[in-house]
Every structure is written in C-alpha cells, then in structure tokens.
Amino acid sequence: MGYSQMRWRKACVGLAAAAMLVLPASAGSAYGGATLAPSLSASSSTDTEFPELSPAVAARLDKAIRQVMREAKVPGVIVALSAPGKGSYIRTFGVADKATGAPMEPDLNMRIGSETKTFTVTALLELVDEGKVGLDDPIAKYIDGVPNGDRITLRDLAEMRSGLFNYTMDEGFFKALTSDPRRPFTPQELLDFSFKHPVQFQPGEKFDYCNTNLILLGLVVEKAGGMPLHDFIEQNVVKPAGLRHTLFPTGAEFPSPHAHGYTNQTASGKVEDSTDWNPSWGWAAGAMISDLQDLRSWARTLATGTLLTPETQAQRLKTEPTTIPGAHYGLGIFNVQGWIGHNGSLPGYESLTIYLPEAQATLVVLLNTDILHDQAEPSTLFGQAITRIVTPEHVFNLPVQASRPKS
Template sequence: MRYSQMRWRRACVGVAAASMLAVPVSTGTAYGVTPPPGPSLFTSTAGNNDFPELSPAVAARLDKAVRQVMREANVPGVMVSLSAPGKGSYVRTFGVADKASAAPIEPNMYMRIGSETKTFTVTALLELVDEGKVGLDDPIDKYIKGVPNGDKITLRNLAGMRSGLFSYSMDEGFVKALLSNPKRSFTPQQLLDYAFAHPVQFQPGERFDYCNTNLILLGLVVEKAGGMPLEEFIDQRVLKPAGLRHTVFPDGAEFPSPHAQGYTNQTATGKVEDTVDWNSSWAWAAGAMISDLRDLRSWARTLATGTLLSPETQAQRLKTEPTGIPGAGYGLGIFDIQGWIGHNGSIPGYEALSIYLPESKATLVVLLNTDILHGQTEPSTLFGQAITRIVTPEHVFNIPVVMPRPSPSPSPTS
C-alpha cells in the first residue's frame, strides 16, 4: 500500500504543511480564504482595540458559527474558550466525546494537543538561553553529532523552522511503520534516523519549512543542557512555574481521564479509526503532549507575554520571519497570524488551537476530537476563522488553502 506523505506532513502541523506555496486552491468554499471583514458587533468606533462584550447576543452568534463548522466539517465534538479583560468570557462545548456511546464532550476533558507541544519545548530551550547554558546561534553539532549540515544549522534555525532538514514524518518508511502498528514506541534516535536518510532540502536560513525533525533535536538539546529527561524538565521548569496542573507529557499511549475519544482517517486503510490508545512517542518533543481547556487558556497568555522568560529573550522569540503564507509569520516555536500569537496542533484524532491577541488581551482556545480535513483545511482553522470573524473582524485567523510545490533539489553541499 502507498501511504500519502502529504497527509502525514500534516502530523503535528504548525502554521501549515511544510513545503507549500501560498496559492489558493479555491475561492468557492466559505472557509478556503479570508473574506472581507464582516459587520462588526462593536458599539464603539475606537479602532482596532475594540473587542465586543461577550453578551448573550454575541454568544448566540458564536454558537451558530461553531455549529455550522461542526456540521460542514463533520466534527464529533469541540470545546471553545474565548475571553478578554472587561468583556467577559465564552466557554462552550458542543457534540460528543465518544461517537459510540454519544457521551457529551465536557470542558474538563483532557485532549492531545499535537504541535502545541512545540511551544513548551522551545520555552524550555529559551529558559536555558536565559541561564547561559545554550546559545541560539550555537550550531546543533555543539550538542548533537551526526546531523547533516550540523556545523551550519543553529538552534535558532531549528526553532524558527529554517534548518533545511528533512522531516521524519514525511518519510514513507516511517509512515508505514507507524500505521502498521500505531501502538508501537519510537525513540528520538529512530525518528532522526528516518530524517537523516534524506539529503538536506536547502541551506540553513534560506526559507521557512515546517519540520518536526527540528523539534526532536531541540528536545535532545534541552535534555543535554538541562541535565534531565525532556519530560521532567518541562514539568519542573515550564508547567509548574506556569501553574499548569492539567498538562502532561506522556511516555507513550497513557491518557489521563476524563478524555475524549479521537477520530482520524490517517490510517492504513483510510477508514476512520479511534486513536485514543495510539502511542504518541513518535511525536515526542514535536507533538506528544496532553492538556485541557483551562490550562491552555492560561498558557496562551503566558506564551505570548513571555512571563517565564527575560524580556530580551521573549523579544527574540516574537521576532517573526515570513513563511510564504499571507498574513502569517513564524518566530521561535510560535506564530503570528493576522495579529493572533500562539500555535495550533494536529495529531491523529485531535486538534488544538491556542492564540492570544495582544492589543485586546483576548485569548481563544479550541480543542476538538478529530483531525479529518474539510477539503484541504484543518478543522481547527475553520473554527478559529469562524469565531474571529465575529469578534475581531480586522484580525481574522486563517491559514489559506495552499497547493504543494515540487520538492527542491538537494543542496550541493548536503
């Protein structure tokens, strides 16, 4: 059986699938492109800092928009948290956590968060930067030997998705190995072996290319410089100081209760399966973590405001570079899309979105129990777009539908 590499390029997806150009596939879908700003609910004309009071009327519009996305994208269950100081909050759950039992999804349920894990791994790295134990412009081969172009690729290149390394999640052998036995365990070195079997795609810093290999390497750097396993470092140095009591980094398939079942069609047969007992070790530092709605609402603000880092390091984190995607920049393990700062995540069966709008101090978190695309669009993007179109029409969160480009020729120095 031939496994689709492009579908697995989505695994632990960040701003968008890796080597893509910003060329819309279609303008016919309601969700494929960002529409012109719609009518605002604002009663003030003060400008961009407006954010509507989350009144019953606004809540009703949000309810309608969320349900419409659920119907069109066939999402089993979703939870949403939206808040801004002085404007109130909107916390809702819709649909089911388990299609077999029809048990409703609840706001206290744990969910896998995919690439939002990257924000925790990079925060751990940046804490070590603040302590002088690593430098962002250090080459990766100072810490990890055997990396192609390792004397040129810096930690900054890795955190900013500009390394030029091949993503192990695009390797056909990896995909076959995972889908033939989704409960198997992978080590970080096994993941790197899949990646390093391929030549580098371009020279460091030349362009943005979303790559899970980058985060596996950064996880190993944190372990080496931090003197403890990555999971332990993140727990002690990131989760506890941030006050996150319902966020965990599992070793494999363990999943705290209560949790939702997760549904994917990224399977060996292409049929929809429940992934609740799949082993997430294959995603490790790039996408293995689990959290809940309350913790992610807090984390979105902590991440965007940099309370765990020095102001200088946070400023470097937030310095975004072009991605080739309209309205989207990527910093160090963080994106800025139309002014919303944060990250999204996709792992088979689950998707997450946690973003923060600095000018209104607004936080939006979306968690859902499927990663099945609607057309070629992530369902988390559909929810983010539908919600922000109502509350921040001048800052509509959207990752455009894009066409893949041909793979570049290997670098002559690879």
C-alpha cells in the same frame, strides 16, 4: 505547526462521513456562558476592536461553531474565548465518544499535537536565559551526525529554517506508523528517517515547517538541562506556569477524563478511533496532553513571556514571513493576522491556542478529529469562524499546503 504541509507532519502541529452529531440550538453546553470577567487595563482602541461577549454575540458564535461542526462533520468541540472587561464565552458542543454518545465537557484532557512545540522551545529559551545554550550555537555542538550540523543553529531549528528533511514526510515512517500506530518510537529512530534524505536547502534560506527540528531541540534540552525532556518540561515549564493538567506522556498514557479521537490517517484510509495510539512519534514536536483551563492560561504565558527574560521573549516574538499568506513564525510560535500562539494536530485531535495582544484576548479550541474538510483543517475553520465575528480585522486563517503526513 499544525497547518500541515502534509497530513502527518501536522500532528506534532490538528470527515467521517458518518457518526456525526450536531446539537440543536438548545443542546450546546453553556459552561460559563457569557459571563463578565474581571477587568484588566486595556487600551481605548480595544473597546472598539473587541466586542463585549454579550448574549447576542454568544448566539452568533454558537451558530457559527455549529455550522462548522455540521459542514466538517466534527464529533465534538470545546471553545473558550475571553478578553479583560469583555466577558467570557465557554462552550462545549457535540460528543466526546461516538460509541456512547457521551457529551464533550470542558474538563476533558485532550492531545494537543504541535502545541507541544511551544513547551519545548520555552524550555530551550529558559536554558538560553541561564547561559547553558546559545541560540546561535550550531546543533553539532550538542548532537553528532546531523546533516549540515556545523551550519544549522538552534535558532534555525526553532524558526523552522534549518533545511533538514521532515521525518514525518518519509514514506518508511508513514508505513511504520500506520501499520502499528501503538508502537513506540525513540528520538533517534525519528531522526534516522530524516537523515537518510539530503538537506532541502541551506540554513536560513527559507521557512519550511519541519518536525525534525523539534526532535533535535528536545535532545538539546535533555543534554543541557541534565534530565529527560518530559521531566525538564514538567519541572521548569509546566509547574512554574501553574498548569495542573498538562503533561508530557512517555507512552500512550492518557489521563481520564478524555475525549475519544477519530482519524482517517490509517493504513486503510478508513476512520478509526485513535484514542490510545502512542504519540511518541511526535515526542518534542507533538506528544503533549492538556485541557481547556490550562491552555487558556498558557496562551497568555506564552505570548507575554512570563517565564523568560524580556530580551529573550522579544527574540521569540521576532517573527518572519512564512510560505503561508498572513502568517509569520518566530521561535516555536506563530503570528497569524495578529493572533500569537500555535495550533496542533495528530491523529484524532486538533487544537488551537492563540492570544491577541491588542485586546488581551485568548481563544482556545479543542476538538476530537483531524479529518480535513475541503482540504482545510477543522481547527482553522473554527478559528476563522470565531475571529470573523469578534475580530474581523484579525481573522485567523492557516490554509493547508499539501496532502499527507501531518504534525
């Protein structure tokens, strides 16, 4: 889910000691500024809980974001915050390419890591609505050879309660990926890394964030949907949602314009440019690409369930407690202190796309590093700093749980 119980596992979730660029107060790109958005109906309580995004509030946000950038040594970040009747705050800070100094821009394509899970599970739930799969079907009905497959249901997989071993935690996987991060992986290769380990617990016993779950759900979507996962998501999720710059790559392709990504998740431990690394190892759990405007739209679509029946969306949002204080997880979606959505991370990139129903507020954060700062995800640091200002009763926070492979 991007919060990472180990560093690589977060990616199919989201510091360089050198080459940081912190812009002076006048240099942040004010794309859209603090402009008023069209008003939508909102409860009276929203007026007291979410502030108008005035120039004064925008200045506080600018200062907080720059402070996170400075302390966490983040090269560049894109932020969008809005709520009906309260205005819009859209800013870019820092650089998209440390070599050239090219600035971050609001239209850059970015790798979104584990936010991919929200698309994969949406595809699965569409098939549920069509009667082609059942959430309480065992995974063995669709995929052979899954440990405990006759007991693990699709619901267990989507809720991160399967008990399967997370392939991104396997040492062999870590060595294979870091030794050649441009190599392609097949879904079966990823499952093989997982299935050589015993199950960790019986299905439903507890929450354990696991990318293996999503690889299996991606295969179910392919089987029940009758086409490759990337095609199904494009035709049945991306297009119906009206997203124009969101794609599921089949290799290392990365449409321009895009930001360069920087990571220390390397064989040497040194910071490298990971822009052209192949995200196939994340597949249904973390391979997708999107941009700011699409994610602003997707935040609302995901949280309000416009692609699903109300009954299925209600099941999706029935979240359960996790091992993280203040965080609950549903069907491929989390609720952190009232903010609904997902984060993502993979080498060089992190993202956060969340929606607060009470205020109908949307927050999207995109950045071009995944390097931890004091064992904290930079995306979480931005989310926390921003929500402390605008929703102090709903402060976003996802503490890191351990130390390596992420997704």
